[in-house]
Amino acid sequence: MKSLFTLLLFIVPLLAQPNDSLFLRIVLPEKDTLTYSASRHRIAASTNKNSKAFINYKEVNVYASGAFVGMHTLTSDTTTLHIAVFNAKGDSLYKDVFFFRPVAKTYPEGTIYIDNISSPLEDMWMTAGDILEVRIKAAPGQQPVFDIDDVESGIPMRELTAKNGTGYGSYVGQYKIKATDKCSDAMIQVRIKKNFFSSEKTFAKGKISIIQDSLPRVAEITGKRPFLNAGLGTDRLGGAKLGFLVEGVRVVVTGKVGSQYRVKLSDGMEAWLPQEYAQLLPVNTSLPSTLTGSISVNGNDTEDVVRIGLGQKVPYTSEQLTDPMAIVVNIFGATSNTNWITHQLSAVGIQQVKIAQAGAEHSQLTIFLKHKQHWGYDISYEGSTMRIRIRRPPVIADSTKPLLKLTIAVDAGHGIGSEGAKGATGVVEKDMTLAIAKEVNAQLQAKGIKCVMTRETDDNVTMTERADKIINAGAQLFVSIHCNSIGENGDPEQVKGTSTYYRYPGFKPLSDIMYKKMLSLGLAEWGVTGNFNFSLSGPTQFPNVLVEAAFLSNPEDEMKLLDENFRKQIAAKIIDGLEEFVNKYSK
Numbered sequence: 001m002k003s004l005f006t007l008l009l010f011i012v013p014l015l016a017q018p019n020d021s022l023f024l025r026i027v028l029p030e031k032d033t034l035t036y037s038a039s040r041h042r043i044a045a046s047t048n049k050n051s052k053a054f055i056n057y058k059e060v061n062v063y064a065s066g067a068f069v070g071m072h073t074l075t076s077d078t079t080t081l082h083i084a085v086f087n088a089k090g091d092s093l094y095k096d097v098f099f100f101r102p103v104a105k106t107y108p109e110g111t112i113y114i115d116n117i118s119s120p121l122e123d124m125w126m127t128a129g130d131i132l133e134v135r136i137k138a139a140p141g142q143q144p145v146f147d148i149d150d151v152e153s154g155i156p157m158r159e160l161t162a163k164n165g166t167g168y169g170s171y172v173g174q175y176k177i178k179a180t181d182k183c184s185d186a187m188i189q190v191r192i193k194k195n196f197f198s199s200e201k202t203f204a205k206g207k208i209s210i211i212q213d214s215l216p217r218v219a220e221i222t223g224k225r226p227f228l229n230a231g232l233g234t235d236r237l238g239g240a241k242l243g244f245l246v247e248g249v250r251v252v253v254t255g256k257v258g259s260q261y262r263v264k265l266s267d268g269m270e271a272w273l274p275q276e277y278a279q280l281l282p283v284n285t286s287l288p289s290t291l292t293g294s295i296s297v298n299g300n301d302t303e304d305v306v307r308i309g310l311g312q313k314v315p316y317t318s319e320q321l322t323d324p325m326a327i328v329v330n331i332f333g334a335t336s337n338t339n340w341i342t343h344q345l346s347a348v349g350i351q352q353v354k355i356a357q358a359g360a361e362h363s364q365l366t367i368f369l370k371h372k373q374h375w376g377y378d379i380s381y382e383g384s385t386m387r388i389r390i391r392r393p394p395v396i397a398d399s400t401k402p403l404l405k406l407t408i409a410v411d412a413g414h415g416i417g418s419e420g421a422k423g424a425t426g427v428v429e430k431d432m433t434l435a436i437a438k439e440v441n442a443q444l445q446a447k448g449i450k451c452v453m454t455r456e457t458d459d460n461v462t463m464t465e466r467a468d469k470i471i472n473a474g475a476q477l478f479v480s481i482h483c484n485s486i487g488e489n490g491d492p493e494q495v496k497g498t499s500t501y502y503r504y505p506g507f508k509p510l511s512d513i514m515y516k517k518m519l520s521l522g523l524a525e526w527g528v529t530g531n532f533n534f535s536l537s538g539p540t541q542f543p544n545v546l547v548e549a550a551f552l553s554n555p556e557d558e559m560k561l562l563d564e565n566f567r568k569q570i571a572a573k574i575i576d577g578l579e580e581f582v583n584k585y586s587k
Contacts, residue, residue, distance in 0.1 A: 021048055022047065022048055022051060022085060022086075022087045022091050022092075022093055023047060023048060023085075023093070024045065024047055024083070024084075024085050024093040024094070024095060025045060025046045025047070025425075025426055026043075026044075026045045026083060026095055026097075027044040027045060027046070027422050027423070027424055027425075027426055028041075028042055028043060028044040028045075028422070028488065029041060029043070029081070029097050031097075032095075032096075032097055032098065033097070033098045033099075033100070034097065034098070034099050034100070035099075035100050035101070035102055036074055036099050036100070036101055037101065037102065038074070038488075038489045039073065039074055039489075040071050040072060040073050040074060040489055041071070041072045041074065041081075041099065041488055041489065042069070042070075042071060042072075042486065042487075042488050042489065042490060042491070042492055042553070043055055043069060043070045043071065043072055043081070043083065044067070044069050044422070044423070044424035044492060044553065045067075045068055045069070045083060045424055046065070046066040046067045046068065046424050046425045046426065047062060047066055047068065047085040047093075048066055048085075048087060049062060049063070049064055049065065049066040050087065050088065051066075051085045051086060051087045051088075052085065052086045052087075053068040053083070053084070053085045054082075054083070054084045054085070054086075055068075055070040055072070055081070055082075055083055056072065056081065056082050057082060057084075063555040063556070063559060064559060065424075065425050065555065065558065065559045065562060066425060067423065067424035067425050067555040067558060067559075068424065068555070069424050069492040069493055069553075069555055071491055072097075072099070074099055074101065076101075077100065077101045077103065078098070078099070078100055078101070079098075079099045080096055080097070080098055080099070081096065081097040081098075081099065082094065082095075082096055083095045083096075083097070107139070111139065112139050112142060112192055112194050112200050113138060113139050113200060114136060114137075114138045114139075114144070114190055114192060114200055114201075114202045115136075115137040115138055115169070116136065116137050117134065117135070117136045117188075117190055117202060117203075117204045117205065118135045118136065118137065119133055119134060119135040119204075119206075120132070120133075120134070120188065120204055120205070120206030120208070120257075121204075121205045121206050122205075122206045122257055122258030122259075123185070123206050123207045123208070123209070123256075123257075123258065124206060124207075124208050124209070124255070124256060124257050124258075125209050125211055125215065125255045125256035125257075125262075126177050126208060126209070126210050126211070126255055127177060127210065127211055127212055127215045127216075127254065127255060128177050128178060128179040128181070128212060129176070129177060130176070130177045130255060131174050131175070131176050131177070132148070132174065132175045132176075132177065132188075132208060133172065133173070133174050134146045134155075134157065134172070134173045134174075134175075134188060134190065134204065135170070135171065135172050136157070136170075136171045136190050137169055137170055137171075138169055138171060138190075138192060138200075139169060139192070140159070140166075140167045140168060140169040141159070141167055142159070142171075142192045143156070143157075143192070143193070144157045144171050144173070144190055144191065144192045145157060145173070145190070145191055146173055146175075146188055146189060146190045146191070146204075147188070147189045147191065148175065148183065148186050148188055148208060149183065149186040149187045149188075149189075150183050150186060151181050151182075151183050151186060151210065152175060152181075155173055155174075155175050156173060157171040157172060157173030157190075158171065158172060158173070159171050160172065177210055179212065181210045181212070182210050182211075182212055182213075183208065183209060183210045184209050185207045185208075185209055186207060186208050186209070186210075187203050187204070187207060188203065188204040188206070188207070188208060189201055189202070189203050189204075190202055190203075190204070206258075213283075214283045215253070215254055215255065216252045216253060216254045216264065216287060217252075217253045217280060217281070217283060217285075218250055218251070218252060218253065218280075218281045218285040218286070218287060218288060219250070219251055219253045219261060219263075219273070219278040219279060219280050219281065220248065220249070220250050220278070220279045220281055221245050221246070221247055221248065221249040221250070221251065221273075221277055221278065221315075222247055222277060222278065222279050223247070223276060223277045224464050224468070225244055225464050225467060225468075226244065226245050226246075226247070226273075226274075226277035227241050227242075227243065227244045227245065227274075227277070227538075228241065228242040228243060228245065228263065228271040228272065228273055228315070228317070229241055229242065229260065229271060229272040229273070229274070230242050230271065230272070231272060232257060232258075232260065232272060235533075237532075237533040237534055237535075238533060238535075239272070239533075240533055241533060241538060242271050242317050243316075243317040243318060244538060244539075245277075245315060245316070246313075246379075246380050246381060248313045248381065249313045249314065249315050249316075249381075250281075250288040250312065250313060250314065250315075251263045251264075251265075251273060251278075251288065251315050252264040252287050252288065252333070253273075253278070253280070254270070256275075257272075259274060259275045259276075260272040260273060260274055260275060261273045261274075261275060261278055263315070265315060265317075265330075265332040265333075265362070266332050266358075266359050266360060266361060266362040267359060267360045267361075267362075268359060269332075269362075271315075287333075288312055288313075288314050288315075288333045289311075289314075289333050289334075289335075289361060290310045290311035290312050290314055290333060290334050290335075290384075291310075291311060291334070291335055291336075291337035292308055292309065292310060292331070292334050292335070292336050292337055292338045292355060292363050293308065293309025293310065293311075293337065293338060294308075294309055294338060294339070294340040294341070294342070295307065295308045295309075295338055295340065295341040295342070295353060295355065295365075296342050296344070297341065297342065297343040297344060297347045297350055297353050298344035298346045298347050299344070299346040299347040299348055299349065299350075299392075300346070302391065302392060303349075303389050303390055303391050303392060304346075304347040304348070304349045304350050304389075304390045304392065305347070305387060305388070305389050305390070306347075306350070306353060306365075306367055306387070306388040306390070307382070307385050307386065307387050307388075308331075308338070308355075308365060308385065308386045309384070309385050310331070310334060310384050310385065310386055311384055312384050313381050313384055314331060314332055314333035314334055315332045315333065316329055316330060316331050316332065316379060316386070317329075317330045317332075318330070318377075318379060318540065319504075320374050320504045320505055320506030320507075320540075321505075321506075322374075322505050322506055322508075324368055325368070325369040325370075325371060325372065325373075325374070325506075326366055326367060326368045326369060327366075327367045327369070327374075327377055327388070327390065328364060328365070328366050328367075329364070329365040329366075329367070329379065329386075329388060330358065330362065330363075330364055330365075331362070331363045331364070331365060331386070332361065332362055333361050334361060334362070334363040335357065335361055335363065336355055336356070336357045336363045338355050341353055341354070341355070348370070348392070349369060349370050349371055349390065349392040349393075350367060350368070350369060350370065350390070351368040351369060351370050352367075352368045353365070353366070353367050353368070354366050354368075365388075367388065367390065369390070371392065371393050371585070372585060373393065373506070373509060373543075373584075373585035374504070374506030374507065374543065375390075375391040375392060375393055375394075375476070375542070375543065375585075376390075376391045376476075376540060376541045376542040376543060377389060377390045377391065377540055377541070378540065378541050379540075391476070391541075391542070392587075393585055393586045393587045394406060394476060394582065394586045394587070395586065395587045396582060396583065396586040396587070399583050401447070401448075402579050402582040402583045402586065403444070403447070403449045403477075403575075403578060403579055403582060404447070404448060404449060406449065406450070406476045406477065406582070407450045407451075407452060407473055407474055407475045407476055408444055408449060408450070408451050408452070408475065408476070408477050408478075408479070408578060409451075409452045409453075409454070409469075409470040409473060409475035409477070409478040409479070409542075410437050410440050410441060410444075410451055410452070410453050410454070410478075410479055410481065411437065411453075411454040411455075411466060411470075411478070411479065411480035411481065411536060412430070412433040412434040412436070412437035412438075412453065412454065412455055412481055413429065413430070413433040413480060413481055413482040413483075414428075414429050414430035414433060414460070414482075415430050415455055415458060415459055415460030415461060416430070416458050416459055416460045417460040418430065418460050420433070420482070420483065420485075421483050421484065421485030421552040421553060422485070422552065422553075423552040423553065423555075423558040423561070423562075424492075424553075424555055424558060425558065425562070427552070427558065427561075427562060429482065429483045429485070429552055430458070431458075432483050432549075432552065432561050432567075433481045433482055433483060434455070434456075434458070435564075435567055436481050436549060436567050436570055436571055437453060437481050438453075438456070439567055439568055439570075439571035440479070440481070440571040440574055440575065441453055442571075443568075443571050443572060443575055444575060447575075452469065452470065452473040452475055454466040454469055454470065463535035463536060466535075466536060467535070467536060467538075467539055470536075470539070470542075471539065471541055475542055476542055476543075477510075477542060477543055477544070477578055477581075477582075478536070478539075478542050478543070478544040478545075479514075479544070479545055479546075479547060479574055479578070480534070480536050480537075480544070480545070480546040480547070481547055481549065481574075482546060482547065482548050482549070483548065483549055483550060483551070483552040483561060484499065484526070484548040484549075484550065484551045484552065484553070485551060485552055485553040486551065486553045486554070490553075492551075492553045492554050492555070493554065493555070495551060495553070495554060496523075496524050496526075496550065496551045496554035496556060496557045497523050497524030497525050497526035497550065497551065497557070498515070498518040498519065498521075498523040498524070498525075498526055498547075498548060498549060498550055499515070499526035499527050499528065499529060499547075499548045500512075500514045500515040500518070500528050500529070500545055500546065500547050500548070501528075501529045501530075501532040501534065501537065501545070501546040501547075501548070502528075502529075502530055502532060502537060502544070502545055502546075503530070503531060503532050503533070503534070503537035503538060504537075504540065505530065506543075507543045507544060507545070508528075508530060509543075509581065509584075509585070510543045510544070510545045510577070510581050511528050511530075511545045512528060513577045513580050513581050513584075514545050514547055514574065514577040514581075515527075515528050516577075517573040517574070517576050517577040517580070518547065518549065518570070518573055518577075520573065521566070521569055521570065521573060523549075523550055523557070523560075526548070526551075532546065534546055543581070545577075547574065549561065549570050
């Protein structure tokens with residue numbers, strides 16, 4: 001009850017504000033003084049609903065909630081944002097916010113300088129054949145070189161050119177590591193000759209270790225819900241993930257950048273493993289490699305199980321196909337030696353299983369399904385035998401109560417320490433999502449349906465804890481509830497609506513159904529997004545969907561979310577979507 005109580009403490013005084021009581025609450029900008037680089041900044045604030053509001057002396061609309069929003073255009077290095085509100089009596093309140101644009105560093109004409117080294121920024125492990133790339137920003141028209149301590153010096157760099165063919169001071173240089181190179185934490189220095197006697201010099205932030213005698217090396221996977229990244233790129237959701245692994249899997253480490261190990265999966269594929277999930281084994285540990293053995297295919301009352309014998313726990317990735325309906329498991333470090341695939345009649349949901357050699361030490365297992373929808377699967381190891389457990393569609397006796405024998409997991413996005421989006425009235429996403437999630441839970445329980453919530457209070461629960469709770473509960477379906485927000489540079493009045501998100505193509509149908517249900521509430525379209533890298537979209541064990549109910553940054557959407565009756569309607573539509581999905585794809 002803590003979160004709802006907090007929400008009511010905020011909403012009730014706001015809605016019950018006397019007509020002549022004037023106040024000014026500014027949500028964005030959050031500070032009195034800001035530095036900026038964009039050309040405009042979003043404003044979100046609230047006052048008494050009967051008052052008038054002005055942004056930079058221009059009147060803006062005050063919504064029934066008291067919210068008002070706008071944009072501040074930044075035209076010079078220093079600008080002032082003036083926000084003012086007036087009531088009918090002529091009383092006024094105002095606030096000035098000061099914006100400062102960081103002044104770019106300038107150099108006198110003809111000066112030879114190195115502005116920055118943009119790569120490498122992190123320490124690296126490399127070995128023979130790897131290419132070290134150094135990038136700098138410096139005075140145009142120069143001939144910089146870089147040196148690797150105790151390895152090589154005077155490595156030339158070339159200037160990149162603009163479309164008109166002229167250089168603009170961005171340089172790149174590369175060095176291919178030789179079999180004879182070796183160093184530990186070597187500094188990388190960039191030099192530009194100024195005259196016969198002196199050079200402009202600076203060092204890269206990242207250092208390099210060239211390790212020839214102990215790479216490749218074996219690491220064992222540790223920790224909870226370890227994963228492989230596709231690359232070193234990242235955004236607010238983290239790097240794009242190739243998939244999750246289990247403890248005990250051994251991988252081949254061929255290098256390192258910052259806090260991520262480079263892992264060789266096959267001759268044509270590598271991945272990146274966060275250091276926290278790896279325990280390096282002794283240098284002389286044999287590289288993981290195995291032959292595939294016999295395959296068994298059987299089932300029980302609720303699932304089908306495929307087992308493939310392997311000599312040890314090697315890494316894997318998986319993907320969902322929808323035409324034909326299938327699960328593909330890529331097993332790395334494995335060479336096919338399978339001569340038996342035994343299919344028992346108890347495996348009623350599996351059409352066929354086949355194995356093929358996709359590349360050197362890369363076996364590919366394809367499991368063709370009889371169902372018309374993916375219901376989830378789990379990959380693990382029993383000793384060194386890989387086990388793939390595949391859920392069958394639920395059997396529904398009564399189409400009017402399709403969820404009755406299922407367990408539904410509901411996630412209220414964010415929590416203390418992660419408030420999420422903010423509305424112009426000051427309401428925060430973590431409170432809105434908890435209010436909606438509790439309503440979903442109440443409506444499900446009223447129907448006699450088991451519901452598991454990832455959080456029921458204002459506390460913040462880690463993504464790993466949330467995933468563990470859902471999986472351990474044996475949930476068949478999962479919904480994560482959020483409220484959207486435009487960025488600080490976007491127009492809040494122009495962007496509104498609802499959207500749904502999924503990661504795997506096999507779970508898209510649930511996202512499609514849920515999106516249509518949300519649109520039936522009169523919300524604007526924002527779309528269905530796939531390949532979504534949210535942590536709780538990652539589990540393959542159950543169909544899942546993330547629902548961004550509406551834009552908290554949009555005053556009209558915010559008013560809907562503040563309405564208890566509308567939140568109940570959202571909850572009802574989420575349940576309708578789950579019911580339609582189950583009715584459509586169950587047995």
